[in-house]
Amino acid sequence: xxxxxxxxxxxxxxxxxxxxxxxxxxxxxxxxxxxxxxxxxxxxxxxxxxxxxxxxxxxxxxxxxxxxxxxxxxxxxxxxxxxxxxxxxxxxxxxxxxxxxxxxxxxxxxxxxxxxxxxxxxxxxxxxxxxxxxxxxxxxxxxxxxxxxxxxxxxxxxxxxxxxxxxxxxxxxxxxxxxxxxxxxxxxxxxxxxxxxxxxxxxxxxxxxxxxxxxxxxxxxxxxxxxxxxxxxxxxxxxxxxxxxxxxxxxxx
Amino acid sequence: xxxxxxxxxxxxxxxxxxxxxxxxxxxxxxxxxxxxxxxxxxxxxxxxxxxxxxxxxxxxxxxxxxxxxxxxxxxxxxxxxxxxxxxxxxxxxxxxxxxxxxxxxxxxxxxxxxxxxxxxxxxxxxxxxxxxxxxxxxxxxxxxxxxxxxxxxxxxxxxxxxxxxxxxxxxxxxxxxxxxxxxxxxxxxxxxxxxxxxxxxxxxxxxxxxxxxxxxxxxxxxxxxxxxxxxxxxxxxxxxxxxxxxxxxxxxxxxxxxxxxxxxxxxxxx
Numbered sequence: 001x002x003x004x005x006x007x008x009x010x011x012x013x014x015x016x017x018x019x020x021x022x023x024x025x026x027x028x029x030x031x032x033x034x035x036x037x038x039x040x041x042x043x044x045x046x047x048x049x050x051x052x053x054x055x056x057x058x059x060x061x062x063x064x065x066x067x068x069x070x071x072x073x074x075x076x077x078x079x080x081x082x083x084x085x086x087x088x089x090x091x092x093x094x095x096x097x098x099x100x101x102x103x104x105x106x107x108x109x110x111x112x113x114x115x116x117x118x119x120x121x122x123x124x125x126x127x128x129x130x131x132x133x134x135x136x137x138x139x140x141x142x143x144x145x146x147x148x149x150x151x152x153x154x155x156x157x158x159x160x161x162x163x164x165x166x167x168x169x170x171x172x173x174x175x176x177x178x179x180x181x182x183x184x185x186x187x188x189x190x191x192x193x194x195x196x197x198x199x200x201x202x203x204x205x206x207x208x209x210x211x212x213x214x215x216x217x218x219x220x221x222x223x224x225x226x227x228x229x230x231x232x233x234x235x236x237x238x239x240x241x242x243x244x245x246x247x248x249x250x251x252x253x
Numbered sequence: 254x255x256x257x258x259x260x261x262x263x264x265x266x267x268x269x270x271x272x273x274x275x276x277x278x279x280x281x282x283x284x285x286x287x288x289x290x291x292x293x294x295x296x297x298x299x300x301x302x303x304x305x306x307x308x309x310x311x312x313x314x315x316x317x318x319x320x321x322x323x324x325x326x327x328x329x330x331x332x333x334x335x336x337x338x339x340x341x342x343x344x345x346x347x348x349x350x351x352x353x354x355x356x357x358x359x360x361x362x363x364x365x366x367x368x369x370x371x372x373x374x375x376x377x378x379x380x381x382x383x384x385x386x387x388x389x390x391x392x393x394x395x396x397x398x399x400x401x402x403x404x405x406x407x408x409x410x411x412x413x414x415x416x417x418x419x420x421x422x423x424x425x426x427x428x429x430x431x432x433x434x435x436x437x438x439x440x441x442x443x444x445x446x447x448x449x450x451x452x453x454x455x456x457x458x459x460x461x462x463x464x465x466x467x468x469x470x471x472x473x474x475x476x477x478x479x480x481x482x483x484x485x486x487x488x489x490x491x492x493x494x495x496x497x498x499x500x501x502x503x504x505x506x507x508x509x510x511x512x513x514x515x516x517x518x519x520x521x522x523x
Contacts, residue, residue, distance in 0.1 A: 053471055055470075086464065152472070
């Protein structure tokens with residue numbers, strides 16, 4: 001299905017202060033692919049996500065969702081098809097109850113209240129928190145907030161899910177729950193993270209960004225074991241692939 | 254620290270109370286908002302020497318407390334928070350207006366009467382507003398305000414301020430903690446750091462606002478706040494609204510306590 005394809009061509013972007021954050025990035029992400037975008041701090045990951053979502057506009061180059069070019073005119077339509085989960089769930093949960101928050105997107109697209117309700121219920125069930133429906137977002141734990149934020153995006157039924165650091169600031173159990181959740185989604189996924197173990201588990205493809213450029217693009221199984229490549233980008237191979245910290249023995253891959 | 258943590262916890266109490274299911278909570282938000290507004294107008298427009306006229310207005314909060322099954326202590330505590338401000342406004346009256354009048358054997362300056370009248374009026378007005386929030390909730394109140402054609406920008410601002418006040422308090426708390434850890438033995442924040450402290454807070458608030466706005470527009474926000482199904486305005490809502498409004502207006506026009514007094518004394522004179 002070509003209409004779920006995301007294509008980025010020769011993207012360039014500089015901030016008003018002259019800092020060139022994105023220098024010539026191109027890639028294609030196909031339907032139902034999971035792609036991890038990794039890179040050191042300041043490599044340009046967040047800027048890239050903002051460009052993808054149309055929160056920033058590139059100086060040159062283009063972004064195509066399916067066969068539609070992202071412009072100011074096509075933004076509303078495009079945003080319905082791409083959902084982004086923010087790094088800090090507090091930025092995303094602004095209503096007074098979880099239900100209203102998850103319903104926020106569908107209501108903005110003027111769906112009937114019945115349709116809104118069924119979507120909210122479905123979204124909350126798919127992230128496993130139907131019991132928190134009427135709770136206030138600020139009373140939730142970190143893991144619950146993250147789940148609510150994901151539900152808030154799922155209720156828009158996007159084709160492409162974009163996540164900024166979905167496992168940051170979560171305890172191990174909540175992190176595991178989010179990872180399992182991500183693995184269960186059949187959407188096209190774009191995930192940025194420093195949690196390379198999570199990327200290894202959830203994404204079959206990785207794009208490494210360095211100084212605003214694509215440094216490497218390939219299978220996770222190839223790139224995430226390449227210590228030299230990762231080291232040159234300010235990264236490290238995933239902890240699960242590193243030597244045992246107690247006996248120093250190398251793991252058999 | 255405990256103070257800030259406490260206030261964070263308590264800040265939502267009123268909204269939590271609004272989730273109850275009593276006959277008062279089930280009244281249409283618009284009816285409650287209008288009744289409260291008329292209450293406030295009638296109450297505050299009473300003359301400054303007419304304390305007796307204010308007495309009937311106490312019925313409203315008392316009945317709402319009872320029928321909505323609200324806890325009186327936490328709500329009255331919130332009124333106490335505002336009292337110093339009210340006293341500050343009225344306390345000079347007894348000094349300036351010292352014309353004395355006699356009530357029975359007591360001579361009292363008119364200033365004290367105006368002071369008490371300000372005190373009673375403001376306290377009752379605050380109680381009424383708090384009761385509105387505690388029986389309606391912020392979301393539904395916003396809905397009612399929109400139905401009254403209040404511009405959406407104001408309503409949105411109200412709701413977002415309410416949502417993010419706790420986030421801002423947390424931010425202040427974090428900054429304060431970072432400050433005190435590096436400034437041992439200092440009480441509070443030194444005046445020389447106030448500027449950068451306030452500036453920092455504003456910048457953080459801007460950043461936060463930017464991200465919240467982005468999150469909203471990504472989910473199709475175009476300026477209209479859709480709060481879902483609008484409840485129907487039924488006869489009981491109309492009766493509630495007009496009943497109370499009528500009572501407030503009558504209590505404003507006629508001095509009910511005096512009429513009752515006259516009635517009884519008249520009866521006894523026969």
